Amino acid sequence: xxxxxxxxxxxxxxxxxxxxxxxxxxxxAAQPAAPPDAAPSGEGEWTMAAGNHxxxxxxxxxQITADNVSKLxxxxxxxxxxxxxxxxxxxxxxxxxxxxxxxxxVLFALDLxxxxxxxxxxxxxxxxxxSQGVACCDQVNRGAAYADGRVFFNTLDNQTIxxxxxxxxxxxxxxxxxxxxxxxxxxxxxxxxGKVLVGNSGGEFGVRGWLTALDAATGKTAWRAWSTGPDSxxxxxxxxxxxxxxxRGKDLGASSWPPGAWKIGGGNVWGWISYDPGLDLIxxxxxxxxxxxxxxxxxxxRWTAGIFARRPDTGEAVWFYQFSPHxxxxxxxxxxxxxxxxxxxxxxxxVLVHPDRNGHVYVMDRASxxxxxxxxxxxxxxxSGVDLKTGRLRYDPxxxxxxxxxxRGICPxxxxxxxxxPSAYSPRTRLVYIPHQNLCQDSQSSQVSYxxxxxxxxxxxxxxxxxxxxxxxxxxxxxxxxxxxxxKEENFPVWSGALATAGDVVFYxxxxxxxxxxxxxxxxxxxxxxxxxxxxxxxxxxxxxDGKQYVAVLSGVGAWAGAVVSGDLDxxxxxxxxxxxxxxxDLPTATRKGGKLYVFKLPD
Amino acid sequence: MPMARAQAQxxxxxxxxxxxxxxPDNLPYSREDQSGFENRIARLLADDLGLPLQYAWLxxxxxxxxxTLGANACDVIIGxxxxxxxxxxxxxxxRSTYVFVQHDTGATSARALRSFDDARLxxxxxxxxxxxxxxxxxxxxxxxxxHDAVRHVVGFTVAGxxxxxxxxxxxxxxxxxxxxxxxxxQAGYFASRATPPLRITPAAAPADPDLPFAxxxxxxxxxxxxxxxxxxxxxxxxxxxxxDRILDDHAVPRMPLAQPEQP
Numbered sequence: 019x020x021x022x023x024x025x026x027x028x029x030x031x032x033x034x035x036x037x038x039x040x041x042x043x044x045x046x047a048a049q050p051a052a053p054p055d056a057a058p059s060g061e062g063e064w065t066m067a068a069g070n071h072x073x074x075x076x077x078x079x080x081q082i083t084a085d086n087v088s089k090l091x092x093x094x095x096x097x098x099x100x101x102x103x104x105x106x107x108x109x110x111x112x113x114x115x116x117x118x119x120x121x122x123x124v125l126f127a128l129d130l131x132x133x134x135x136x137x138x139x140x141x142x143x144x145x146x147x148x149s150q151g152v153a154c155c156d157q158v159n160r161g162a163a164y165a166d167g168r169v170f171f172n173t174l175d176n177q178t179i180x181x182x183x184x185x186x187x188x189x190x191x192x193x194x195x196x197x198x199x200x201x202x203x204x205x206x207x208x209x210x211x212g213k214v215l216v217g218n219s220g221g222e223f224g225v226r227g228w229l230t231a232l233d234a235a236t237g238k239t240a241w242r243a244w245s246t247g248p249d250s251x252x253x254x255x256x257x258x259x260x261x262x263x264x265x266r267g268k269d270l271g272a273s274s275w276p277p278g279a280w281k282i283g284g285g286n287v288w289g290w291i292s293y294d295p296g297l298d299l300i301x302x303x304x305x306x307x308x309x310x311x312x313x314x315x316x317x318x319x320r321w322t323a324g325i326f327a328r329r330p331d332t333g334e335a336v337w338f339y340q341f342s343p344h345x346x347x348x349x350x351x352x353x354x355x356x357x358x359x360x361x362x363x364x365x366x367x368x369v370l371v372h373p374d375r376n377g378h379v380y381v382m383d384r385a386s387x388x389x390x391x392x393x394x395x396x397x398x399x400x401x402s403g404v405d406l407k408t409g410r411l412r413y414d415p416x417x418x419x420x421x422x423x424x425x426r427g428i429c430p431x432x433x434x435x436x437x438x439x440p441s442a443y444s445p446r447t448r449l450v451y452i453p454h455q456n457l458c459q460d461s462q463s464s465q466v467s468y469x470x471x472x473x474x475x476x477x478x479x480x481x482x483x484x485x486x487x488x489x490x491x492x493x494x495x496x497x498x499x500x501x502x503x504x505x506k507e508e509n510f511p512v513w514s515g516a517l518a519t520a521g522d523v524v525f526y527x528x529x530x531x532x533x534x535x536x537x538x539x540x541x542x543x544x545x546x547x548x549x550x551x552x553x554x555x556x557x558x559x560x561x562x563x564d565g566k567q568y569v570a571v572l573s574g575v576g577a578w579a580g581a582v583v584s585g586d587l588d589x590x591x592x593x594x595x596x597x598x599x600x601x602x603x604d605l606p607t608a609t610r611k612g613g614k615l616y617v618f619k620l621p622d
Numbered sequence: 623m624p625m626a627r628a629q630a631q632x633x634x635x636x637x638x639x640x641x642x643x644x645x646p647d648n649l650p651y652s653r654e655d656q657s658g659f660e661n662r663i664a665r666l667l668a669d670d671l672g673l674p675l676q677y678a679w680l681x682x683x684x685x686x687x688x689x690t691l692g693a694n695a696c697d698v699i700i701g702x703x704x705x706x707x708x709x710x711x712x713x714x715x716x717r718s719t720y721v722f723v724q725h726d727t728g729a730t731s732a733r734a735l736r737s738f739d740d741a742r743l744x745x746x747x748x749x750x751x752x753x754x755x756x757x758x759x760x761x762x763x764x765x766x767x768x769h770d771a772v773r774h775v776v777g778f779t780v781a782g783x784x785x786x787x788x789x790x791x792x793x794x795x796x797x798x799x800x801x802x803x804x805x806x807x808q809a810g811y812f813a814s815r816a817t818p819p820l821r822i823t824p825a826a827a828p829a830d831p832d833l834p835f836a837x838x839x840x841x842x843x844x845x846x847x848x849x850x851x852x853x854x855x856x857x858x859x860x861x862x863x864x865x866d867r868i869l870d871d872h873a874v875p876r877m878p879l880a881q882p883e884q885p
Contacts, residue, residue, distance in 0.1 A: 152683065152781075200754065200781035223754050224779035276772045282752070282779055309752045310777060311759035313767035348757055419757060421764050422830050432757070466703040466837065467758075470682060470780045471651055471787065472751050472805045473703040473837040474760045587688065596755060 062561025067107040067161035067206035071293040072357040075442035076518045077559035081567035083521035084537040087544045090618045094135045098613035103576020103584050106161035107556035113563045116169050121157035123173045131563045139186035149175040149197045156576045161206035170214045172203040178216050190237035201225040208291040210330040217287025221308035224282030241333035245285030245304045245321050246271045253333045260337045261387040262409035274317040284308035285322035289352025299327045303351035318343040323351040337387035341374045346418050348432040349375040354440040360498050362390050371497045373452050375434025381497050393500035396435040397485050399427055419461035431459035431481040444518035447538050449494045449503055451524045453512035456484040456491050479597030492526055504541035513579045515556030527553025530608040549573035549616055552609040566619055574613030584611045640673040641697045643690035645682040650811035650872050659872040660700040670857055691844045702842035710845050712854045714838035715865050717877045718806030719824050720762050723794050723813050726821045735801055737826045743771045749790040749802035754780040761835050762803035765828050788812050810873035836877055
């Protein structure tokens with residue numbers, strides 16, 4: 019299939035580039051920006067949220083450098099007309115840019131060949147308005163995916179839609195879930211070998227997590243892998259060889275729960291998917307167990323808060339690892355998995371790098387699922403690291419939140435050391451650039467609440483800035499050394515994605531609206547630009563039809579962290595947005611809501 | 623969507639219309655045909671104040687208070703837990719508790735479940751409502767977990783074809799559950815309609831003082847709306863007997879309202 023070829027060619031280019039990462043740094047840096055075997059037409063495009071199947075968010079374009087980035091200026095802007103949180107990555111294919119917004123999930127196509135990039139067409143999927151009241155954490159969408167002339171995206175009301183990239187006409191739509199059950203879809207699809215991979219959200223309502231593969235041509239379901247339940251549902255069979263003993267055994271997705279609790283056990287797949295064409299494995303994380311309180315669900319609660327490696331053709335599981343067994347803190351395991359080649363302990367390894375909500379950067383052998391290292395990148399009090407022999411996280415039981423007890427200094431807070439916001443990796447600096455939080459929380463019970471006609475007393479969280487008081491950081495992490503090379507403090511949580519470029523510049527945005535360019539080696543700020551709203555989107559870079567390098571990002575504050583602005587929450591109520599509002603009281607005075615695309619370039 | 627954005631102001635800060643927000647399909651509390659007991663209390667209130675009654679209907683989902691009172695779609699919510707920090711609450715007008723719902727047949731009054739210390743609990747199939755926030759549970763959910771009753775507990779999610787309380791009570795009636803622990807007003811209503819008839823017994827609060835099982839229910843107004851709160855407080859004192867009659871009609875199990883209190 020053509021889509022297959024397209025994506026394969028793309029991946030081949032990346033594999034070549036990443037292999038370069040094994041060379042001594044000076045040699046890598048001396049190489050031309052694009053490896054010789056990179057697909058020349060595709061290298062300036064951005065066809066999926068993470069830029070490539072390895073999820074590096076690295077652009078091989080090098081016109082914009084740490085030396086000239088200070089001259090960056092706006093090229094054009096585009097208002098989406100939506101005020102909810104804008105988390106998506108713009109896509110660029112040929113001379114067209116594609117943007118999907120938060121609910122009502124309108125897909126816009128902008129003509130990059132014309133001055134000012136006018137609207138070429140827009141596609142309105144008209145999702146069910148009822149889905150707005152269901153989504154847990156604002157009504158975000160994390161982006162679309164392109165393959166073989168089609169644009170694929172999800173709607174909040176659980177539809178995956180394929181649109182003709184040229185005309186904007188609908189090709190198919192697949193209804194995959196039920197909003198009346200609290201189910202929604204917010205993640206960005208990934209297209210692998212002619213299949214569109216998508217997953218669901220809604221664990222806090224008892225929605226059982228799944229990843230579904232749809233035929234890219236027809237929208238028909240090829241397979242669905244559940245995150246809980248018997249092996250037949252989870253697609254665990256003869257190929258399944260987890261590295262650690264606790265993950266081996268029959269039907270652990272059912273037996274590691276009280277009987278039947280897995281049926282509404284969460285483990286939703288609302289984050290990122292990566293693909294290694296060499297090993298022919300996809301990688302993705304599962305969400306936290308829900309909606310049960312931890313005391314109600316004794317057991318490891320598999321296969322939640324962990325990572326699956328699966329075959330893209332059949333969905334069959336090959337290995338699994340659980341970052342947070344029997345999760346106590348809402349530490350979803352859905353964060354990005356960056357596939358790189360690295361020398362670990364003097365040995366060349368194919369690894370994946372995963373900065374988890376529980377505060378550790380995991381470096382894992384992506385063929386076997388072995389944890390090679392797990393180092394904390396923020397202050398962590400809820401655990402004391404990972405036992406590399408057993409693979410188990412060592413929890414601190416004194417930090418377990420319990421109704422009737424006040425627990426102080428829970429670090430990281432429920433949104434984790436980092437949430438969904440994806441990191442970037444530069445094969446030139448061999449650093450992972452992690453946008454993240456610096457948040458701790460206290461947990462206490464007392465506040466009476468009411469839901470669906472039933473009063474209850476919840477564990478009430480109040481989040482606040484961690485060590486130093488600032489609430490965010492942008493950290494350049496050396497995954498091999500297991501430590502930060504440099505780290506920049508930010509007042510608010512850094513809820514945007516990161517972008518790294520071959521010009522040795524890294525980009526990210528802040529929740530008070532600054533879009534920043536840093537020297538990838540030193541972290542020195544080389545340029546910054548204040549947008550109209552806070553930035554929680556994913557920056558991308560592309561080569562325009564004029565041959566010039568552009569950088570694009572959506573501005574538009576919101577999501578869980580920014581709901582205090584986009585959802586007009588009462589900032590005086592520290593427990594609003596599940597306690598996040600307490601840490602964000604000053605955000606409404608720092609920025610305003612409103613979705614807008616910003617595209618930047620160097621002066622002519 | 624809520625109608626009536628216009629704030630109909632009467633004299634002295636009092637509105638010329640009683641604007642009430644309610645869930646359109648949430649019996650026994652409220653329903654669009656105004657058959658719920660909160661609808662009847664709202665009617666009593668409107669007549670008492672001599673004001674036309676006007677509803678803004680919104681499903682009771684996440685952000686109900688913010689999207690109703692907060693969006694100025696109404697001025698009063700008839701039933702909220704006293705002391706709910708999201709709004710200003712009046713003096714409470716009834717107090718209820720979580721109850722065990724069981725089959726009447728076989729379970730004589732003497733054998734009915736009443737306490738979480740009951741040694742039979744861990745072996746029984748018991749339904750509880752789940753909350754829909756990560757890391758939160760209803761009081762009976764917490765209590766069952768603390769009393770080693772987790773193996774046979776069945777959770778009922780907020781979302782579904784019918785209210786979770788109704789689904790739980792129906793499951794007890796069908797014999798799929800040995801018991802359910804349900805909030806009193808819902809238990810009273812759904813159990814009285816079930817066949818065969820089901821027994822309700824108050825669940826004694828466990829020793830843990832931070833796990834309340836009884837809650838006082840009040841009316842809610844916007845934070846700062848002291849004028850409306852004063853009018854409602856006065857109404858509750860004067861018309862307490864009429865409110866009680868409505869609650870009796872709807873089989874709401876109640877406990878004595880304690881002295882002036884905040885739960």
